[in-house]
Amino acid sequence: MLSEEERATYEWQLDVPGFGEEGQERLSQASVMISRCGGLGSVVAYELAAAGVGKLVLAHAGNVRQGDLNRHLLMTHDWLGKPRIECAVRRLKELNPRLDIVGVNANVNEDNVRELTEQADVIVDAAPLFQERYLMNQQAVLQGKPMVECAMYELGLQVTTFAPGKTACLSCLYPEFPEQWKRRFPVFGAVSGTLGCIAAMEAIKVISGLGSPLYNQMLMLDLRDGSFMKRTIRKRSDCRTCATVKP
Amino acid sequence: MKITILLWGQLKSLAEADSLELEVPEPHTIENAVGTLVKAKAALKPMLVDENDQPQASIVVFADGVQVISREETPLSEGMEITLMSPISGG
Ligand SMILES: [Zn+2]
Numbered sequence: 001m002l003s004e005e006e007r008a009t010y011e012w013q014l015d016v017p018g019f020g021e022e023g024q025e026r027l028s029q030a031s032v033m034i035s036r037c038g039g040l041g042s043v044v045a046y047e048l049a050a051a052g053v054g055k056l057v058l059a060h061a062g063n064v065r066q067g068d069l070n071r072h073l074l075m076t077h078d079w080l081g082k083p084r085i086e087c088a089v090r091r092l093k094e095l096n097p098r099l100d101i102v103g104v105n106a107n108v109n110e111d112n113v114r115e116l117t118e119q120a121d122v123i124v125d126a127a128p129l130f131q132e133r134y135l136m137n138q139q140a141v142l143q144g145k146p147m148v149e150c151a152m153y154e155l156g157l158q159v160t161t162f163a164p165g166k167t168a169c170l171s172c173l174y175p176e177f178p179e180q181w182k183r184r185f186p187v188f189g190a191v192s193g194t195l196g197c198i199a200a201m202e203a204i205k206v207i208s209g210l211g212s213p214l215y216n217q218m219l220m221l222d223l224r225d226g227s228f229m230k231r232t233i234r235k236r237s238d239c240r241t242c243a244t245v246k247p
Numbered sequence: 248m249k250i251t252i253l254l255w256g257q258l259k260s261l262a263e264a265d266s267l268e269l270e271v272p273e274p275h276t277i278e279n280a281v282g283t284l285v286k287a288k289a290a291l292k293p294m295l296v297d298e299n300d301q302p303q304a305s306i307v308v309f310a311d312g313v314q315v316i317s318r319e320e321t322p323l324s325e326g327m328e329i330t331l332m333s334p335i336s337g338g
Contacts, residue, residue: 151336152338153335176305187337232309
Protein backbone atom coordinates (compact mmCIF):
# COMPACT_ATOMS: atom_id res chain seq x y z
CA MET A 1 0.00 0.00 0.00
CA LEU A 2 1.28 3.44 -0.89
CA SER A 3 1.32 6.03 1.86
CA GLU A 4 -0.48 9.35 1.39
CA GLU A 5 2.89 11.01 1.00
CA GLU A 6 3.96 8.57 -1.71
CA ARG A 7 0.64 9.00 -3.50
CA ALA A 8 1.14 12.77 -3.48
CA THR A 9 4.77 12.54 -4.63
CA TYR A 10 4.12 10.20 -7.53
CA GLU A 11 0.64 11.35 -8.61
CA TRP A 12 1.80 12.52 -12.04
CA GLN A 13 3.21 9.11 -12.95
CA LEU A 14 0.44 7.11 -11.23
CA ASP A 15 -1.84 8.36 -14.01
CA VAL A 16 0.26 6.70 -16.74
CA PRO A 17 -1.85 3.92 -18.31
CA GLY A 18 -0.42 0.49 -17.53
CA PHE A 19 1.47 1.75 -14.46
CA GLY A 20 -0.79 2.92 -11.63
CA GLU A 21 -0.49 2.09 -7.93
CA GLU A 22 0.56 -1.48 -8.67
CA GLY A 23 3.49 -0.31 -10.77
CA GLN A 24 4.50 2.19 -8.12
CA GLU A 25 4.40 -0.48 -5.41
CA ARG A 26 6.62 -2.72 -7.52
CA LEU A 27 9.07 0.14 -7.95
CA SER A 28 9.15 0.91 -4.24
CA GLN A 29 9.91 -2.72 -3.45
CA ALA A 30 12.64 -3.02 -6.09
CA SER A 31 16.37 -2.55 -5.90
CA VAL A 32 18.60 -1.52 -8.77
CA MET A 33 22.36 -1.76 -8.97
CA ILE A 34 24.14 0.85 -11.08
CA SER A 35 27.81 0.87 -12.01
CA ARG A 36 29.27 3.41 -12.33
CA CYS A 37 27.67 6.74 -11.42
CA GLY A 38 29.45 8.92 -13.97
CA GLY A 39 27.81 10.79 -16.83
CA LEU A 40 25.46 7.93 -17.51
CA GLY A 41 24.94 6.27 -14.13
CA SER A 42 24.39 9.62 -12.37
CA VAL A 43 21.32 10.32 -14.45
CA VAL A 44 20.01 6.75 -14.25
CA ALA A 45 20.27 6.94 -10.45
CA TYR A 46 18.68 10.39 -10.29
CA GLU A 47 15.72 9.40 -12.46
CA LEU A 48 15.17 6.16 -10.53
CA ALA A 49 15.36 8.05 -7.24
CA ALA A 50 12.81 10.54 -8.56
CA ALA A 51 10.53 7.74 -9.77
CA GLY A 52 10.54 6.13 -6.30
CA VAL A 53 12.59 2.99 -6.68
CA GLY A 54 13.07 1.46 -3.21
CA LYS A 55 16.80 0.81 -3.12
CA LEU A 56 19.86 1.74 -5.15
CA VAL A 57 23.18 -0.08 -4.99
CA LEU A 58 25.85 2.19 -6.44
CA ALA A 59 29.50 1.48 -7.16
CA HIS A 60 31.94 4.19 -8.17
CA ALA A 61 35.53 4.72 -7.07
CA GLY A 62 37.60 7.88 -6.91
CA ASN A 63 37.24 11.54 -6.04
CA VAL A 64 35.35 14.26 -7.90
CA ARG A 65 37.54 15.81 -10.59
CA GLN A 66 37.14 19.00 -12.56
CA GLY A 67 36.68 16.98 -15.75
CA ASP A 68 33.68 15.14 -14.26
CA LEU A 69 31.54 18.23 -13.98
CA ASN A 70 30.38 18.49 -17.61
CA ARG A 71 28.36 15.27 -17.23
CA HIS A 72 28.52 13.63 -13.76
CA LEU A 73 25.35 15.38 -12.69
CA LEU A 74 25.42 13.99 -9.14
CA MET A 75 28.82 15.59 -8.52
CA THR A 76 29.13 19.17 -7.35
CA HIS A 77 31.86 21.80 -7.51
CA ASP A 78 32.12 22.04 -3.72
CA TRP A 79 32.99 18.31 -3.59
CA LEU A 80 36.08 18.49 -5.83
CA GLY A 81 38.78 16.18 -4.48
CA LYS A 82 36.35 14.31 -2.23
CA PRO A 83 34.79 10.85 -2.82
CA ARG A 84 32.34 10.78 -5.72
CA ILE A 85 30.15 8.17 -4.06
CA GLU A 86 29.56 10.41 -1.03
CA CYS A 87 28.46 13.24 -3.28
CA ALA A 88 26.16 10.92 -5.26
CA VAL A 89 24.51 9.55 -2.11
CA ARG A 90 24.03 13.04 -0.68
CA ARG A 91 22.42 14.40 -3.86
CA LEU A 92 20.11 11.41 -4.21
CA LYS A 93 18.98 11.66 -0.58
CA GLU A 94 18.25 15.36 -1.08
CA LEU A 95 15.88 14.42 -3.87
CA ASN A 96 14.33 11.37 -2.22
CA PRO A 97 14.92 10.89 1.51
CA ARG A 98 12.88 7.64 1.47
CA LEU A 99 15.48 6.02 -0.78
CA ASP A 100 17.61 3.23 0.66
CA ILE A 101 21.13 3.56 -0.79
CA VAL A 102 24.16 1.32 -0.62
CA GLY A 103 27.08 3.42 -1.88
CA VAL A 104 30.37 1.62 -2.46
CA ASN A 105 33.58 3.55 -3.04
CA ALA A 106 34.89 1.04 -5.59
CA ASN A 107 34.35 0.11 -9.19
CA VAL A 108 33.03 -3.30 -10.11
CA ASN A 109 35.74 -5.94 -10.01
CA GLU A 110 36.05 -9.70 -9.72
CA ASP A 111 36.01 -9.56 -5.92
CA ASN A 112 32.91 -7.41 -5.40
CA VAL A 113 30.70 -8.02 -8.43
CA ARG A 114 28.78 -10.94 -6.96
CA GLU A 115 28.02 -9.24 -3.67
CA LEU A 116 26.94 -6.03 -5.40
CA THR A 117 24.67 -7.68 -7.94
CA GLU A 118 23.12 -10.05 -5.40
CA GLN A 119 21.61 -7.02 -3.66
CA ALA A 120 19.68 -5.96 -6.75
CA ASP A 121 16.66 -7.09 -8.76
CA VAL A 122 17.86 -5.24 -11.86
CA ILE A 123 21.35 -4.22 -12.97
CA VAL A 124 22.15 -1.12 -15.01
CA ASP A 125 25.46 -1.40 -16.81
CA ALA A 126 26.90 2.11 -17.12
CA ALA A 127 30.59 1.20 -16.87
CA PRO A 128 33.26 2.71 -19.10
CA LEU A 129 35.31 -0.47 -19.38
CA PHE A 130 34.33 -3.73 -21.02
CA GLN A 131 35.97 -5.73 -18.22
CA GLU A 132 33.37 -4.37 -15.79
CA ARG A 133 30.56 -4.89 -18.28
CA TYR A 134 31.43 -8.57 -18.82
CA LEU A 135 31.67 -9.17 -15.05
CA MET A 136 28.19 -7.77 -14.47
CA ASN A 137 26.82 -9.67 -17.45
CA GLN A 138 28.15 -12.94 -16.08
CA GLN A 139 26.44 -12.34 -12.73
CA ALA A 140 23.22 -11.21 -14.42
CA VAL A 141 23.14 -14.51 -16.32
CA LEU A 142 24.07 -16.67 -13.31
CA GLN A 143 21.54 -14.94 -11.04
CA GLY A 144 18.86 -14.69 -13.73
CA LYS A 145 18.57 -10.92 -13.40
CA PRO A 146 17.74 -8.39 -16.11
CA MET A 147 20.52 -6.02 -17.12
CA VAL A 148 19.99 -2.73 -18.91
CA GLU A 149 22.97 -2.30 -21.19
CA CYS A 150 23.70 1.24 -22.24
CA ALA A 151 26.71 2.95 -23.80
CA MET A 152 27.67 6.09 -25.65
CA TYR A 153 30.36 7.51 -27.84
CA GLU A 154 30.59 11.10 -29.00
CA LEU A 155 26.97 12.06 -29.88
CA GLY A 156 25.79 8.50 -30.35
CA LEU A 157 24.04 6.40 -27.72
CA GLN A 158 22.73 2.86 -27.61
CA VAL A 159 20.64 0.78 -25.25
CA THR A 160 19.22 -2.72 -25.00
CA THR A 161 17.89 -4.82 -22.15
CA PHE A 162 19.10 -8.35 -21.49
CA ALA A 163 16.81 -10.76 -19.69
CA PRO A 164 18.43 -14.14 -18.99
CA GLY A 165 16.42 -16.99 -20.45
CA LYS A 166 14.53 -14.59 -22.72
CA THR A 167 17.20 -12.74 -24.65
CA ALA A 168 20.79 -12.72 -25.78
CA CYS A 169 23.41 -11.51 -23.30
CA LEU A 170 26.38 -9.14 -23.59
CA SER A 171 28.70 -11.98 -24.65
CA CYS A 172 26.23 -12.96 -27.39
CA LEU A 173 26.39 -9.39 -28.66
CA TYR A 174 30.16 -8.98 -28.23
CA PRO A 175 31.72 -12.47 -28.22
CA GLU A 176 35.17 -11.03 -28.88
CA PHE A 177 36.69 -8.62 -26.39
CA PRO A 178 36.69 -5.15 -28.04
CA GLU A 179 40.39 -4.35 -27.74
CA GLN A 180 40.00 -1.08 -29.61
CA TRP A 181 37.82 0.59 -26.99
CA LYS A 182 39.70 3.34 -25.15
CA ARG A 183 38.85 4.51 -21.64
CA ARG A 184 38.74 8.16 -22.72
CA PHE A 185 36.04 9.04 -25.22
CA PRO A 186 34.43 12.26 -26.47
CA VAL A 187 31.01 13.03 -25.02
CA PHE A 188 28.62 15.79 -23.97
CA GLY A 189 26.67 15.67 -20.72
CA ALA A 190 23.44 16.07 -22.69
CA VAL A 191 24.26 12.82 -24.51
CA SER A 192 24.91 10.82 -21.33
CA GLY A 193 21.84 12.48 -19.80
CA THR A 194 19.59 11.47 -22.69
CA LEU A 195 20.89 7.92 -22.51
CA GLY A 196 20.54 7.84 -18.71
CA CYS A 197 16.86 8.75 -19.01
CA ILE A 198 16.22 6.03 -21.60
CA ALA A 199 18.07 3.48 -19.46
CA ALA A 200 16.11 4.50 -16.34
CA MET A 201 12.89 4.05 -18.30
CA GLU A 202 14.02 0.57 -19.31
CA ALA A 203 14.58 -0.32 -15.64
CA ILE A 204 11.16 1.13 -14.70
CA LYS A 205 9.48 -0.91 -17.45
CA VAL A 206 11.24 -4.14 -16.45
CA ILE A 207 10.29 -3.68 -12.78
CA SER A 208 6.73 -2.45 -13.19
CA GLY A 209 5.63 -4.38 -16.27
CA LEU A 210 4.85 -1.15 -18.12
CA GLY A 211 5.29 -1.09 -21.92
CA SER A 212 7.83 -3.23 -23.78
CA PRO A 213 11.50 -3.29 -22.76
CA LEU A 214 14.10 -3.40 -25.52
CA TYR A 215 14.46 -7.18 -25.37
CA ASN A 216 16.72 -8.44 -28.19
CA GLN A 217 16.51 -4.95 -29.67
CA MET A 218 19.33 -2.45 -29.76
CA LEU A 219 18.16 1.13 -30.00
CA MET A 220 20.82 3.40 -31.50
CA LEU A 221 20.29 7.13 -31.46
CA ASP A 222 22.61 9.73 -32.96
CA LEU A 223 22.09 13.20 -31.50
CA ARG A 224 24.35 14.71 -34.18
CA ASP A 225 21.68 14.31 -36.84
CA GLY A 226 18.64 13.10 -34.90
CA SER A 227 18.63 9.71 -36.63
CA PHE A 228 17.87 6.45 -34.89
CA MET A 229 17.82 2.80 -35.78
CA LYS A 230 16.82 -0.43 -34.11
CA ARG A 231 18.64 -3.69 -34.70
CA THR A 232 17.80 -7.25 -33.63
CA ILE A 233 20.32 -8.98 -31.34
CA ARG A 234 20.52 -12.78 -31.43
CA LYS A 235 21.35 -15.32 -28.78
CA ARG A 236 24.35 -17.50 -29.61
CA SER A 237 23.97 -21.23 -29.05
CA ASP A 238 27.70 -21.35 -28.31
CA CYS A 239 27.81 -18.26 -26.03
CA ARG A 240 30.55 -18.65 -23.43
CA THR A 241 28.41 -16.92 -20.78
CA CYS A 242 24.78 -17.88 -21.29
CA ALA A 243 24.73 -21.03 -23.43
CA THR A 244 25.16 -23.50 -20.60
CA VAL A 245 23.18 -21.71 -17.90
CA LYS A 246 19.65 -23.03 -17.40
CA PRO A 247 17.05 -20.25 -17.16
CA MET B 248 26.53 -6.65 -56.40
CA LYS B 249 25.24 -3.45 -54.84
CA ILE B 250 24.65 -3.25 -51.09
CA THR B 251 24.17 -0.47 -48.54
CA ILE B 252 26.55 -0.09 -45.61
CA LEU B 253 25.38 1.62 -42.44
CA LEU B 254 27.95 2.59 -39.82
CA TRP B 255 27.69 2.95 -36.05
CA GLY B 256 29.98 3.82 -33.16
CA GLN B 257 33.47 5.08 -33.90
CA LEU B 258 33.06 3.84 -37.48
CA LYS B 259 30.41 6.47 -38.16
CA SER B 260 32.65 9.22 -36.78
CA LEU B 261 35.71 8.03 -38.69
CA ALA B 262 33.89 7.75 -42.02
CA GLU B 263 32.07 11.06 -41.50
CA ALA B 264 29.12 9.32 -43.08
CA ASP B 265 26.37 7.12 -41.71
CA SER B 266 25.74 5.17 -44.88
CA LEU B 267 27.19 4.45 -48.29
CA GLU B 268 26.37 2.44 -51.35
CA LEU B 269 28.95 -0.21 -52.13
CA GLU B 270 29.57 -2.28 -55.24
CA VAL B 271 31.00 -5.57 -53.96
CA PRO B 272 32.74 -7.83 -56.50
CA GLU B 273 32.70 -11.60 -56.12
CA PRO B 274 32.89 -13.37 -53.78
CA HIS B 275 29.72 -11.93 -52.26
CA THR B 276 30.74 -12.35 -48.65
CA ILE B 277 30.71 -10.07 -45.63
CA GLU B 278 34.50 -10.37 -45.51
CA ASN B 279 34.76 -9.06 -49.08
CA ALA B 280 32.26 -6.28 -48.34
CA VAL B 281 34.48 -5.12 -45.45
CA GLY B 282 37.57 -5.33 -47.69
CA THR B 283 35.84 -3.27 -50.40
CA LEU B 284 34.68 -0.73 -47.82
CA VAL B 285 38.19 -0.26 -46.44
CA LYS B 286 39.44 0.48 -49.96
CA ALA B 287 36.71 3.10 -50.42
CA LYS B 288 37.14 4.64 -46.96
CA ALA B 289 40.73 4.32 -45.79
CA ALA B 290 39.94 6.11 -42.51
CA LEU B 291 38.03 3.02 -41.38
CA LYS B 292 40.97 0.68 -41.78
CA PRO B 293 42.36 0.80 -38.22
CA MET B 294 38.95 -0.03 -36.72
CA LEU B 295 37.70 -2.48 -39.33
CA VAL B 296 40.58 -4.79 -40.15
CA ASP B 297 43.41 -6.38 -38.24
CA GLU B 298 47.12 -6.45 -39.12
CA ASN B 299 46.43 -9.28 -41.63
CA ASP B 300 43.73 -7.20 -43.36
CA GLN B 301 41.06 -9.54 -42.03
CA PRO B 302 37.84 -8.03 -40.62
CA GLN B 303 38.21 -7.31 -36.89
CA ALA B 304 36.51 -10.11 -34.96
CA SER B 305 34.96 -7.65 -32.48
CA ILE B 306 33.00 -5.69 -35.12
CA VAL B 307 29.30 -6.54 -34.86
CA VAL B 308 27.53 -7.11 -38.17
CA PHE B 309 23.80 -6.85 -38.81
CA ALA B 310 22.34 -8.05 -42.12
CA ASP B 311 19.00 -6.47 -42.99
CA GLY B 312 18.61 -5.44 -39.37
CA VAL B 313 19.44 -8.78 -37.73
CA GLN B 314 22.70 -9.65 -35.96
CA VAL B 315 24.93 -11.97 -37.97
CA ILE B 316 26.06 -14.94 -35.87
CA SER B 317 28.30 -16.53 -38.50
CA ARG B 318 29.84 -14.23 -41.10
CA GLU B 319 30.89 -17.18 -43.25
CA GLU B 320 27.36 -18.56 -43.37
CA THR B 321 25.75 -15.22 -44.28
CA PRO B 322 26.11 -14.51 -48.03
CA LEU B 323 25.35 -11.05 -49.37
CA SER B 324 22.34 -10.49 -51.57
CA GLU B 325 21.48 -7.67 -53.97
CA GLY B 326 20.31 -4.55 -52.12
CA MET B 327 21.18 -5.97 -48.70
CA GLU B 328 21.66 -3.51 -45.86
CA ILE B 329 24.74 -4.30 -43.77
CA THR B 330 25.22 -2.43 -40.49
CA LEU B 331 28.72 -2.42 -39.02
CA MET B 332 29.06 -1.55 -35.36
CA SER B 333 32.23 -1.01 -33.39
CA PRO B 334 31.48 -1.94 -29.76
CA ILE B 335 31.29 1.12 -27.49
CA SER B 336 31.42 1.26 -23.72
CA GLY B 337 31.04 4.92 -22.81
CA GLY B 338 29.55 5.14 -19.36
ZN1 LIG C 1 25.09 -14.99 -24.24
